[in-house]
Amino acid sequence: MIYTVAADQSMAEAIAVSGDQIIFVGDEAAADTYIGSDTKVVDLKGRLVLPGLVDAHIHPLGGAVKELYQCNFPFSADPDRIRETITRCVENRPDAQWIIGGQWDSGFFQRFEMLSPRSFLDEVSGNAAIFLSDDSGHNGWANSKALELAEVSASTPDPTGGTIVREQDGTPNGILIETAQGLVQSAVPKYSDKQYIKAARWFSNYANAYGITAAKAAAIEEEEMAGLVSADKMGELTIHMATSIRTPYGHRNTPLDFDEIDRIRDRYESEHVHTEFVKIFLDGVPTPARTAAMLDPYLPDKAHGNDFNGGDLHVGLDMLASDLVELDKRGYTVKMHTAGDRSVRVGLDAIEIVRKTLGNSEKRHELAHAGFIHPTDIGRFAQLNAVADLCPILWHPSPIIDAVISAVGERGKNYWPTRDLLDAEAPILAGSDWPSAVPNANPWPGVEAFVTRRDPRDNVKGSLWPEQAILLEEAIEIYTLHGARAMKMEDRIGSLEVGKLADFIVLEQNIFEIPVDEVAQTKIHQTYFEGKLVYEKN
Template identity: 50%
Template sequence: MSLNKVSVLLLSVATSFHAYATTVEQNSHTADLILKNGRIYTGNSQQPWADAIAIKAGKIVAVGSADKVMGFRNGDTTVVDLDRKMAMPGINDAHAHPTWGGLKQLFQCNFPASSSPPQIKERISACIKDQSQSQWIRGGQWTAEFFQRNAIDSPRQWLDAISGDKAILLTDDTGHNVWANSKAMALLSISADTQAPKGSSFEKNPATGEFTGILLEANGYIKSKLPDWSDTQYLQAAKYAVDLANSFGITGIKDADANESVARAFYTLDQKAGLSAHVGVSIRISDEHKKNIFDMPQIMRIRDQYSSRHVNTHFAKIYLDGVPTSARTAAMISPYKSDEHSPGDNQRGHLLLNADELKSALVKLDKQGFTVKIHAAGDQAIRSALDAIEAMRKINGNSGMKPELAHAEFIDPIDLPRFAQLNATADFSPYIWYPSPISDSIQSVVGARAQQAWPTRDLLDSGATIVAGSDWPSVVPDLTPWNAIEALVTRRDPSGQHKGTLWPKQAIKLEEALRIFTKNGAQALGAGGITGSIEVGKSADIIVLNQNLFEVPVDDISETRIVSTYFEGAKVYP
């Protein structure tokens, strides 16, 4: 028997004989809802497991043994028998793009990143037929190495051959890069003498000098030049995303890149029907020339105008670099590998802000009470972000806000202890970094360093805080957290399709992974005092699972499904 299975068995035996203590709300004597006969993992180290929970007016009033908790029952109490199923705190996704994901699913032309050219052609042709009245066909997502694996001399002309009079824009799996046809480029006024904005590039064929139709780090630029979606569409997208989140056991989610329309959609949804999740909104303002605009009066207006009971708008977003795939836009300390597509040995990506610009932005945002999420994928971007946070701390002192560095793939060992020292958070996306096509893409340009990515164990041991998010709809098809939780524990591909283990010494315990997705995620949402664990006085944000995570083989964690989701004591799924 493996050591892991022995540990699981011992834990199961130990907890099966545990006499549960009961904690109660002293001023409450009745409950609206009681969940009983469960294996309830509370996330509270002082009372890790319980049999039953009593809930009144959306809050937990008792946790513990069934006989004690059932004392809160009266004639109006609803009692749900969990049939010995595992229950736990709701999941908090600390980094996603839920409204973008909703817009993509509801209104765009989608295909999986594994699609071949014939499959993409078939899908686009169907979308053109289905959207005959639309001028634009938008969607995706092609994989970062699509054009290295498929011989297409001119991606732009390839699209032209099937698009007719439609303008086609297809985003890649990272959400950073765009593939466009000639009609789209013409409508976007991208001509031979058009200069790409800072941090972006428009690829050209070296032999002909013509645009290939591949626009790197240009998704934000493109969006700023397109007609925006309507408020009704944003509202529908937000509702779709929150409902989807609930179906995967998510009761808290942070939108990692929100314009005013996104903030308005969540606010309106909360005012109309009440959100069934705690939502964080990371505000970012951009235009076709700049990815980051630090217009403080405008940012504060959006914060104040769209804050509500379930919408926390005290967050902001900064992009510091790009992605370490074939685009080579993540800022690295050492150069990328050289190849025929990207000659030279001194390419290190680039920073979108210099040191003074980043420090100034952080100081201003921190002073105004914003927790800043900084996109920093490469190790040079991480170092620059930590330098700026250190400078901010010297000017502002420790405000208590914990800047988040996303996605933090590569951290130089020298910089690793600085996370805890500077009270900064590592924002990981374990949904996408185990052995997979995108990790292969990263290794193809980064080299051996790709085998030392996401130092989870080392960060936790250093005292740093880690949060996690799906980054959906980038790369991943949905919001399920269970693949990611398994991968944090195994460092392997939960599907089994890609062999190998990514830096196995960085594996962590299941309890640690669950804390990242519950308590830590709640803190990242500014809701650590009200959710993230099952404790008296906290919001009754509880999920019931089809299996006990502590009793199944670790490789089966990804098979977890949600039986029911409760938000503030109300059943919101199914």
């Protein structure tokens, strides 16, 4: 069976491909007329065909270099597991000056009290500088050697928008919140061009194995774009990539350097790398770090008091609107990091100013991590042609959701209003946000959880706001056609129709005929990219 996701013909028995394009979709008898002496005929043997999936919010090379070069432990790791992992990495790389890795989860230091996280790492790090990221990618954990090389000491002031967590005498305790982690990250040696090319090749194969044939990099550095383009020119990129050019993280009150953004866009565009996208950060994360901008205060705590709502946005409304107007005029689609309902509202306000200034252009600007949305703002997405970017895959109970609830309170249980957004005809996309918050880029747990609102890995019981569940067909459309629109490629990918590229996947089972709580276990039999077989299950 072939599920096309096309509005006028959702089901078919056969498709015919010539070169990189689909030339026929329909019944098996009519398909016979396309069979010639040199035609390859594939019998699906009852398997299901879908369009290739789109991960519309991912950090492709960040995830690839993590898997290839870093020291990793699962989000669930306790102090003993972290100690064992770091010890092993140090032993395996005795000459390493830096060991980078992670990821400790958002509630780790609430569950495991440490007088000095820095000293904990010092005990097992030897002579190496250690720097670990958390599950959100917004906070860091460093040992003494890393702080020394980065010249972070008791006299170092907190950067704007960040916190160096300190011991009683003012000595940094190793935890660096938001922009403070940049103090150490800036001292970490860069990966080489060859390493990034290898990472791009690795990611392409990795994504294809999950049935992903297109992906949107959520915030990408220039050297990462260079790696993708080099791999593409070598013929080794079997995935469509949209690259959201990263802009400075942290608080600013000056305009972006639009000419520099143009330079990066023009230099790194290639056949499969599309560069007319930009990323702007408005806030942080709604975890115990309390850096997402919320309309109502977080739960009281010692560090923030009783009325803290996340502080100032990274970019105020006037500056944000000015940036968006100029970027829209220059042809960019902007993805804004908006993890709190206050940042979502300001993002919508800025888009409204763009629409009033320039008219309702085809640029569908995106509000990323938009899980907290005030009910009065739901309808504005459709009105403004603004996209709710749902990521990471956290629309189910999990330790991260527990950490969010511990910070924001009971409203954390009303997270990800997917049903309300669809009913309001809001544009939606979905992404993994890998390697943040999720163990891998597998989209199938996200598809299942859209429908069940339960943990697809069955690690946590219960459901998260089950009234927001959607249909399986709607979930597939979000991961295909909606994602294609986010890539600005809906005329070429996202559904199986004559004239579109032959990007499709063959599943081991028909997900419409199995219990929905088995969808997360979906395995890919084959992945085709532009008519070529690029992955086949052994």
